Every structure is written in structure tokens, then in C-alpha cells.
Amino acid sequence: MDQNHWTSTPKPGRLLQQARDSFLTSGDLNSKVVREPIQASWLRSSRLRVDTDNLDPAYHELDGPTPLALSAAPVLSALANELANESVSIILTDQHGLVLQRACPDPALVRQLDKAHLAPGFSYAEEEVGTNGIGTALEAGVPTMVTGSEHFTGSLGGFACAGAPIHHPVTGSLLGVLDLTSSVTHSNALLMFCARSTAQKIEHQLLTRSGARELALFRDYLAACQHPGSGVMALSADLVMMNNQAQQRFDPADQAALLARSADAAGSPNPVTLVADLPSGLVARMDYRPSFAGSELAGGVLRIQVQSGLDSSTGAPASVVPVMPGLAGTSATWQRVCQAVDTSRRNGSWMVLEGEAGVGKIALLRSVNQLRNSSGHFRVMDSAEASPAWLDTIAEELSVGAGSLVVRRAHLLDSDTISALSELLLEYADQRRGVWVALTMRSEPRNPEVDAQLLPHFSHTVEVPPLRHHLEDMHKLVPHLLGRLNRGNSLTISPAALAQLMRLPWLGNVEQLRRVLLRIAQHRRSGTIELDDLPGECRATTRRRLTQLESLERDAVVKALVIHRGNKDKAASDLGMSRATIYRKIRDYGIVLTI
Template identity: 50%
Template sequence: MSWQRSEASLVDTDRPAPAYFDGLDLGTTLARAARPVIDALASELTNEPVCIILTDARGIVLDRRGGDKTLIRRLDSVQLAPGFRYAESEVGTNGIGTALEVGGPILIDGAEHYTGVLRGFSCAGAPITHPVTGGLLGILDITTQAKNSNAILLSFAKLSARRIQERILEEANALDQALLTEYYAVCRHTGGSVIALGDEVFMINAHAQQRFDSTDQAALIDRTRDARGGTKPVTFLADLPSGINARLAYQPTFLGDALAGGIVQIKEQRSGPRSTGGGRIPSLPGMTGTSALWRHTTQEVLDACRRAEWLVAEGEPGSGKLTLLRAVHDYSSPGRRLAVLDADDQADLLASATSELDSGSDLIIRNAHLLSAEVIQGLVDLLQSVRDSSVAREPWVALTLLTGQSRGQDELGTQLLRFFPRTVAVPPLRHHLEDIPVLVRYLLGRAGITGVTVSGAALNQLMRLPWAGNVTHLRKVLTDVARRRRSGVVELEDLPAECHATTRRHLTRMEALERDAIVGALASHHGDKTAAASALGMSRATIYRKIRDYGIVT
């Protein structure tokens, strides 16, 4: 079966080419727990013709130890080295990739390897699973030359994998205890609303449960998800469904160098008086959204525009920064020209900006994080001249920036940003998912797609997705759906494969293709996982694991 899978994956039988990944994360739970175990094993096997190899759950080699220089050189020649992925789909039957596929320990001896260059080795791979969750973390592999093969290799690999799992459990207990201790200390000290976030731990104290209803709690949980795993303090705002504006301060908790998790303190913010005197936000041309967070953001931009206050709109790609600025401008200053220049093309940007401002136009410079030092200096001089002029009505100027890309930390960036007293954070779509139903109707209508509606089940699924590309991503998905269904009701099964998986982890191109293939096979076999696995050449254990890993909805 493994050879059939290898053949179906078009693995080169002569010279496989495993993919290489740089920037290995050696601070993971697996890597930390495995390090002392592998250190001890390596010292015991210094003079033995074996190599100890650790991989992650994708088969990417994280560590490799061995004292036999001849064996190390041979492994280098077949790229069985740190950074290379030894998945079965890339190098064929082998002790690492095949152990991942079957979900259990396996010995691949000499000629049992699919590719010729690997038949000089014997490899025993044993899965390492999380002792609490049961999730697959990686593989511990013992490799030697085929002439030295011994049945004890597999027993040794399994024993080593168990040692690593024991270390993970010990560390997990210690990390959880450290997080719990910090959680109780903060609860006692502040007396306020507190959340604790860990890899396998989530706690919300009684004060928060009493203060926030279930809907607000769900929103808080979703909002804190982005902070999970962070190693630096961060503070962010959340507009809750009840209308409460909450300030969330995340502080990481460490045990030595290991991240145990983090503590989030929640404080309610009082909204300051608005220049509009409050009230309902008007319907803006070319834009929609009714969530508390989106209305709050819109109001901030609206207030600034009405006061002719220059501002910066900062957010992720596709979040609607330019759309929001345009809509607010068209509402506040109907009939007044608004010029939009893109910093992606800086050849004539200064000349165009000067011409537009001299003619009295308002101005938006998008992607300002791309501006060169020379253009920034020219803009500083230009904006200063506008400020020094005595025109009856000063033009309105705004910038858009990608989150985290501001040049405000360097001297030139500071000189430019001093002209813009306010920065408005435009939230990513995953922070106001409740806007998706109205966005779907609006985007379909804007694209001229009539006669198509989206079912409640399909809308619910769309509201579960992380939307890495934000509104732009949603627009693309709807366009793709409408290309296949031109009338009637869009049901859950009409959504593209990427919409059937809810994982928030960024997938590689190969992983995305695999996810789509699994979704397609499940659809073709009416949800029958066994039949889908057979069609894909996978074991039942593998397809169940991948369904779980990719968050595929079945």
C-alpha cells in the first residue's frame, strides 16, 4: 500500500527531492522535550553506526545526531538532514513518512524503500504523540546502514519516543502549574476580569463570567485567540456584541525560557464624547457593516473627516482601509474631488501629490509603508507647505498602512507621521464575523450577481473561517461560487474546498492542495471517510488525522 501511495504521488524512484524549509522552530513543545532525551541517547551511541532523527508532524527534520561520520555523509547525500521534509509523498516509502501515514511505529528495511538511493538504509520510525491530547507531534527515527539492520532498532525507537512523551507530560504539568499560579495571583491582585491562555488550558474567572453574558464571552474568547502563543505583551480593543468596549491586555507567562501561556486582563473602556453627539451612524456609499466594532471604526474615521483631521488607516491587506476612507469622504464631502495615489508606484508620486493638493483636491496615499526615504522627505516638505498656506479650506489627507509596517520608529517616518495626529485601526474580518451575512448580500449585489442567495448553513460556515485575506478574500470566494452556481441557493456543499476547513494555521501550498483533495474525495463519496481514504490511497487513520488537523467540516 505504501508503494502504491508513493507511485500515486509520482515520487521519483531514482532521485527523490524532499522540500526544504528554513527557519525551523526549535522552541516547540516537541523540540524542547526531545532535546535532553536525544542528548542522552547520542552520548550513549557515540561509537555506534546509527543516527537519531527527530521530525515534526509534517516529516520535517528538526534534529539529527550521530557519531558515525560515514553514515552522516551518506544521509547528507540523500538530504535526510535538518530542514528537509521526508514525507512519503515526497520521498516514497521510508521510516519517517510511512510512520506518519500509518500512524504507528514501523521498520523500513533496505529494499523495502520505494526509491533506490534509500535502499542502502534501514529506518525505524515511532510516532510521538501528545500525552494529554493524543495529537501527533512528530517522529523519532533511528537510521542505520542496511547491512547493520537489527530488529532491536524499532524497539529502541519506540522506547525513545515514549521517553520524549514522558518529558512532554512533565513539562506540560510544570507549564500548566506556572500558568495557574500566575492566573491566581493576577485574580487576587486585581479583582477584575481575567482569562488564562495555554496550549491545552483556557480559564475565565468568575468575575468575567458574571460581568459578561455568554455572547460577550464568546466574542472575548475569539478575540483573545490571536494572542495565544505570543511571547510579547500586547494590548488590543474589543467591541463586544452588548456594546461594551473592552481593553484586553495580554502578558505572557514563562517557566524559564519556555512559554507557559499568557494572562489577559479585561477592562471596560468608557467611550469618549463624539463630535456627532452619538446617534446612529449614517449609511455610507459603497460600504456595509453593522457590528459594534465596525460601527466604532467607521465613527472614528467619520469624526476625523468631518473635522478635516488628517489620519492614518492601519490594517491587514484586504480589510477595507481604502474603501472605508473613500466612503466616509464621499459622505462627508460630496462633490469634492478625492485623489488616490499608490506608493507601490513612486516614480511620479510626489509630482502627482503636489498637483492634486495645489488644485484643492483631497488626497489618500495608500500603502504608505512602501514609501522610500527620498519620497518621504519630499512629502514632509509638501505637507508642511500645505499646513503653512493660508487657503480657506485645507485639503484632507490620509494614509493607509499595513499593520505593523509603519516607519514611525525611524526619523523620517516620525517626521511624516507627525502630520497625522490619529491612527485608526481597521479590524480584520475575523474580528467582526457577525458582519458576514450583510457583506455577502452587499458583495453579491455589487458584483451584479442577482438571483443567488446563500443558505443559513453556508453562512454559518463562512462565519467560522479565519479569512486570512479579509473582505478581499470573501469577495473572491463569492465570485468563484457564483461562477459555478448562477441562480438559486448556495448550499454548504457549493462552497469551495478551502471553506470546509476551519484551521487558523497558515497552510503551505502542498498542504492546501492536500486539504482540497480530501474535501473533494469526501464530497464525491458523500462523506464516507473510508471510501474517500481508499480513493486517495490513504489509510483510515491518516484521513481521520488530516480531517482533524485541517479542521475539515464533515
Template identity: 50%
Template sequence: MTVALNLPVRNSIRVSWQRSQASLVDADRPAPAYFDGIDFDTTLSRAARPVIDSLSSELTNEPVCIILTDAKGIVLDRRGGDPSLIRRLDSVDLAPGFRYAESEVGTNGIGTALEVGGPILVLGEEHYTGVLRTFACAGAPITHPVTGGLLGVLDITTQAKNSNAVLLSFAKLAARRIQERIIEEANALDQALLSDYYAVCRHTGGSVIALGDEVFMINAHAQQHFDSTDQAALIDRTRDARGGTKPLTLIADLPSGFSARLAYHPTFLGDTLAGGIVQIREHRPGTRTVGGARVPALPGIVGASALWRHTMQEVLAASGRAEWLVAEGEPGVGKMTLLRAVHAYSSPNRRLAILDADDPILLATASAEVESGADLFIHHAHRLSGEVIEGLVDLLQTVRDGSVARDPWIALTVLTGQSDEQDEVGTQLLRFFPRTVAIPPLRHHLEDIPALVRYLLGRAGITDVTLSTAAINQLMRLPWAGNVTQLRMVLTDVARRRRSGTVDLDDLPAECHATTRRHLTRMEALERDAIVEALATHNGDKTTAAGTLGMSRATIYRKIRDYGILS
């Protein structure tokens, strides 16, 4: 159907129809896109919430609905309206998660306000698509009061028969109230961030950076201590911390040849993130090089991220000095793999004995190996019994006293936090180990996933399978609770079902189609997998998928959002 452009309408509406027609909008019944995984806790949402609460309470039982969207026209909130109006809005997908851009649904109060960058009232027949002509809607853009950037739209919608010129004034007033709230929140958040910043500067006397939405500060110590190129590298590295809600440590390689450790700590005002403070510690070149050279390629080790290279540097440095160390990390991060690779590189002619904490003859074997001059690694040391720990303490003391022919390099692997919880390991055994190296979880160096995928596939002899860019990007969004071990299992599963060609996003296992960070129960995991399978079977048609699963359309949309399913 083509909308006639010669109808007697306002020029702004006529031009909007022309844009809609050029975008090939279905004039009978367009289908706005649905987006899951939307962040509903933004500056706009927080500022709008009390304003919409107040307005909706004033409009109780009135046939008027208040709608908030982001700058792309995606509905974030919908309040008020009598049951009849809500049903009508549901029937045209004017609901949270759906995008009402003009290029998708034609002339409307939300999308057209975004297009023209100003408030607009669209009455019944002025809508481009037939299904929207029973409504009247007034949209007013919301801009950031400091930056002037477009944040979204406040829309007031009612049935066309109830339209009133006051709608537009009402929408503009609400938008102004939201902008005022943004200023109030920004002032309070900035004050909280600056308070933390000044406190850290006074307390540490070192280099400090403050990161906020509209605030960036680098103290005088940092400006004096680092030249302009190093400062630029530090500022660029802080991008990975911006917006973080948990403490985070980053490593930055600087153009000057030094490296720096950036410790990020978030600042909150109540439950709202105000920004974060970054403390910077410089490391001398000795911590960045081995034998005067940059980190070498290690056998069986893949990864070029700054964090992973720094971890390798720490282990290599300890190996070069025969400094006993503890490799600590989550299951599956590659603790023993890294230790073995470093040993093979640093001491290729020395014998290495690797013992597991559960070995019933560990003490006897460890003693014999050390006496023979071998280096010794003990895997899963957090599982050692008290009796074995006592025996190892005696053995290590003997080595320290010089009773063996040659000092061996000895290392332990433990799970994160376990050495602190197990008193006997912490107080007796670990006193012999002056260094603990934290092996980072995969989620902290996701940029290494493409190289890991190629290496793991090749190591498994799977040479005819490659992953598409979309599939790789999805793998880089996942939390990887099982780290590299879990990635290896996923790739094995992929290769079992596809032995050649390119693996696309749809070919990944169901567990890879969800980005939720919370742990799912077994029943939830089964339900998530069923939804993923139904969506794949029906080419992403959520309504049909919901029908085959015996759930309503609203329920499947909620489940898709809760499980972080990419559809």
C-alpha cells in the same frame, strides 16, 4: 449480519455487543470515519510521545502495536508491530486519522474502553465485527490528572493467537506513565506562564490577565479598575486569544460604556505553548463615539464586529477633527473604501479628490485640488517616487502654513509595513500625519463574513443566490490572504456557475475546500484542486478518487491532511 447474543461471553462484552447492535454497526465490515485536520500536537500527544517511544523500542520486532487515540477514539499515533501486523491493521483502517468508536466499529479495545470509562481486554471472538476477530486488544483510558477529564486511550493490539493477559497490565502501566508526564509538563508550563505574568505585572503596573490550559489569573489592578460586569466582558473577549501562538490585539466593548484594547502575547516553553499574557488598556468614551452617538451606518461599509467598529470609530474621529491620517493594511482590506465612506458621511457637501500614486500628473492635480478647497486622498502612497514625495512635502507644508483658503482633510493609504521600509515616506511625508489607523485583515474579523456575503452579492446584482449555513461556516474558516477582494472574486465565481438557489459546501470553488494556512505553489494548488474535484465526483470515496488520480490510498489521505481538504 446479526451477532448472536447468547454466546458464553463476559457480561461487559455482552452489553457492548448490545450497544453495537443498537448503533446498527455493520457486523461484517464496518467503515470507521476518517478525519483530516487533526491537531497532533496536544497535551496528550506531547505527554504520550516519549512514553510510546520508550515502549516501542522495548518491543522492537515483536508482533505488538501501540496505539494512541483521543477522547473520541480517533487514532493519533501507531507504533511498533511487525510488517505483517501493520498490514493487517491497515486492512481494517486501524491507522492514524480513523475513529474506532464503539458506535462505528463495534466492540473493540479502544471504543469500548471509552464507553465503559475503564480498562478492558477484548480477545479475538469477543469483537463484534468479523474483520476484527483476528486481533486481541487491550485499551486503558487516559484521564487528565488534575481535571479528571477523559483525554484518550492507550491501546495495545496484537494478533489473537498471540494474546496474553499481560496486555491489559501493559496498557494500564503505559496510561499511568502518560498521566505522570502530563503532570510534569503542566507544572513546567504553568511555571513559565506565571513567570511571564509576574514580570509583566511588575513592568507595566497595569491590568494583566494570564491565560493557560488550567490557569486563569487577573491581577489586582484589573479587579480594582474594572467592575464585575466589565471584568466578565473582558474575560469573555479573551476566549478569542486562548491557544493563540502569535501576538494578537483585540477590542472589547464594555458594559460601562468604555472600550478596552487587549494585547495578547503567547508564552512558550521551548516549542510548546504554555498560554499567554493579556495586557489591557482602557479607552475613554471619546474614542468610542462620534458626536456623542455610537458608530453610525456608513454607506457601502458592512461589519458589526467589535474590531471593525473600533476601526471605523478611529477613522470617524480623525475625520471629525480634520486630522490627517494614514490608513495602513494588507491588499484588499478596504482601506480606500472605508475612507470614502467616512468622508461621505462626515462631509457630504465637500468635494473629494482621490489620486493614485502612479498618476504621472499627481503633483499638479493635488496642488490644484487643494487650492480649490477639496479634500485629498492619495492611494498606494508607498509607491510614490522620491521626486513626487519632495513635491508633496512642499505642498503639505504650504497647507500647514495656512496658505490655502481652507484646511483640507488629507489621507494616505499604504500597505502594511511599507511606510516603515520606505525611508522617504517614513521620514519626510509621514511627519505631517499624526495618526495611522490599521485596517484589519478579514481573517481578524471573520464574524463579519455573513454580512459581507449578503452585501457583495447584492451589490453585484445577484439577488437569487444564497449560501447555506455549511458554506458560510466554511468561508469563516479560511485565511483569506486576499481579504475582501478575494471574497468578492470567490462569490463572483460561485454566481457564474450557479445563478439561483442555495449554494452548498460542494458548490464552493476548490480553493475554499482547504483550510491550510501555508502558501501553496502553483503545482500544489493544481494537485489540491484535482483531489477536491475527484472527491466530489466520487461522493467522497477516497479509495476510488485515489485510483482515478493514480495515487495510493495512503497518499491521498496524506494529501487531504496536508492541504486541509474538507471531505
């Protein structure tokens, strides 16, 4: 969009006030008076239920100067000198709209800002105060001017705010906003120009500082790479490096696990030694050493050594994974799970399968039963249907002494049923050589009574990973599902369409993928599925390739949303971010909510 559109001269105050009043009372938008970006912000603010009359932004204690504040300090000091005789406040915020610094030479304006809580520690995200130069610039991602009655909250109508986003000069990530605020009567056209040019100067300063830090980190990384026989990984807040030995030694799932484990050391100024159990069954030792540019922490370097090639749970050499009937997937992550369930079935040891809905827990148990149970008897008892008769059926299954019994979705059981089931399992424990019992449940949220009374009956628990953690299996999984859904017809998928499917986070996991493919197969029964054949939910996703850090962040957001059944407020609270931020992450990562 043309920058001039964002900074064009606002309409006269009376017309804007009338347009705002009309929107707040009837929802009508006057496009001839209200600029398009302000319209969009008003709609967002309305959906977020921002108070139109009272200001009560969240307050957070500031821990100290952030890297952004340190880099911006000389630039803001020079600007403050230039504006020493002007009634303008210079405000720096972080990427969430939290005010980090404020400088203002006019005592009268300072009092107005304090009254509006536009001060260090307060959040000026859109979700807190509605349309404003800080929060709206963060949401739009471009320099934004908000004047007078363009503000959503009436008590901000006396201000003119010009906010310019600050981006990291290397990664492009959004770091914060430089905002210049004055009273409407002192506003002029240069406010936006000055904010934009100052943000650019801060970005240049960031480049200088980050260049020194990254050079120091890279130097230590190269030194660590000189030691033969070890994988090396270097990381900072904006950068991840991994040498060839680490990339060749560890598959993508193991690499992701190493990166996730390294988060326990990241940012530490002291050496740390970590141990990581990897999806492949390997155990890795990670020796972290901090890297400094002068006195400033630049990141850290980790030397990675494989401690053993043994199965981390049994200590035995890893065995060959059998071909699982009715399943598809060859990734190390998926094969490790298949092997664990197959071993449990062969040994007759009762087990628990945990995981998100739709990951394939029942399909995996059914496959192992088909592979190892000569009688073929397989019974699934859904906890959602629990009743006295349900418990009687379980007792009958246990007394048969053959085949497989699965108690599905055990986390849904009530207290009385849990106690009764526990007594049944205890009574028939000596018959484990006959009937094999498995429990399935979600990893989160936990049911404490299930954990206390039922889990002790089962020798171990295996977590089935969500589809987004083994997307490399899509190459096998999609053709497999299409073959089952479209029997008798030849239906394939193009590389471009498959690549697009692999960009999705799949909150509903394999079951969601099956439903999507079923919908496609109902309209196209032969030929090749192309991009245009995919439903809208499969095309509303980010087109860029995510970095490893971004992938971890996306997974954290997805996990929180899954745990809280799509409730964004609760997910944001768990992640320590604002509602505005989690909405932005959902949009940036193309997370499609189907739960």
C-alpha cells in the same frame, strides 16, 4: 490507509535502485516496485530540490532538554538496555525533524551515522535530506519504514529507518518522531514494531507528566477565580482556560488580543504585569503569575482588570458609531476602525490608513466622505501611476480646498516623488480646513522614506484589520456583497456555505471574498448558494474548529505569507520554521494562496 501498506516488505535492492535511477533521470515512477508512500515522498523531495548525492542538513544548537526529551528519557533508557547487543541506533527528534538524542551501542554504526550527519542538532526533515524514516514519518503522520534505495539521497541507501510519530496524548499535536536506524544488512521486520510500541510508551509517559502539570495549573486557576471582579485566564503550551467573567466581559476580538498579549509572559518563571490596548477601545491590566508542578513550570495564570472604558487614543468616552453607507459589519473590531476614521474626517485631521491589500481601505474612506462631505467630491490618486502630471493633479486637488483627496498605495512611491509630494503637502498645510487628505499603505513591508517624509504630515495612523480578524462580520458582509453584485435578483447563502467561508483565512481579504462571490453569481443568479456551489479554493480548508493558540499560529503564518507575497521560503525564515513545516502548516490550516 492500512498500516501494513506502510510497513510491507520492500522490493529487492536492485529493482529499487533501478526504479530510483529511472525516477531521478526521467521522472517516471514504477508503481509495481515503489510503494505509494515512497512515491509521494520522492515527488515532494524532488519539488523541494533536495540534493540526491550530497548530504548537508541544517545544524542547530540545542538549548537543553525539551519536555519531550524529559518525558521520553526513562522509556529510551529501558529500550537502550534491551538493544544493548544489537546494531541499532535509537533516535529522538522534535516535530521539525531536528535530532534531539541518539543512542547506539555499535561503534561501526555510530561512525556511519556521524558521516551521514544523523546526530543531535542536525535536521532530518524531508526538505533537508529527502525521503527518510524521520522526515517522511513527519510528513505522512503515520509510522513509516524507509529501506535502502527507497531513500531519496543516495548516501543514505545503506540504512534502514523505522520512524513512528509521537503525538501529545491530550491535544493530539505532533511532537516528534522515535526512529530506529540500522544498516540494511541488519534490518528486520521487528524494527517497525519496536519503533511504534516505543512511541506509544513515550505518549503514555507524556500523559502522566502533562497530567501533573495541568493539575497544578488548574488548581492555581481555580484559586484565582475565587477573587471577585476580575477575568482570569490560564495558559500553557497546550492549554488555554478563560473564566465566565472574562468571556462575558470581552468580545471575541478582545479575547484574541488578550491571548496575543499574554504571549509576552508565557513561559516566564517570574511574575509579569502587562497592559493591553484592546480592539474595543478598552485598556486591560494583566497580572501574570507562573504555576509550578514541583520544580517544573506548568504554565501561568493571568488576572485581567479593565483599567478604563475610555478610548485608548483620545482618553474620551467612546462615542456611538454612525451607520456607514455602503459598508457592512458590526463587530467591535470593525466599528472601532470606522469610528476612528469618521472622527478624523469630522475634525478635518489628515490621517493614514494601513492594512493588507483588499481590506477595504478605499471603501471605508469613500463611505466616510459620503457621510460627512456635503460637496461629495472624492478623488483617489494611485501611487502606481505617479508621474509629473500625477503630482500636478494632486496640487490642483489641494488648491481646490474642498472634498477628500486619497493618495493610494503610498508605499509604492519612489524617492523623488516622495520628496515632491512632501513639499506639496507642506505648502498646502494651511488649507487643511478645506480639503481632507488621507494616505493608504500596507503595514508591511515598510517604505522608510514614506515613514520619514510623508507620515509627519498626518496626525495619526489607523490600521484596518484583515478579514480573518473579524470573521463574525461575514454574516453581514456576504449578504451585502451579494446584493451589490446581483442587483435585481434574489441570491442568498445557506448557513452551511457561510460557515465554510468563515473557515478560510482570506489572504486576499474582502476583495478576495468579492471575487469569489462574483464568480458564484455569474453562474447562479437566484436561489440559495449551497456548499456545492462554492469554488474549489473555498473547500480546500481544515474542517475542524481551531483552538485559540492554533488560530494565532495560523494568523502568524498568513501574515508572513502576505508580507512576502506568498514566498514560503522567506515566510518560513521569518517565523523560524523550516520549509517542510510551513508547507505542513499551510496544508493543516487549509491556507489558500491567492496572492
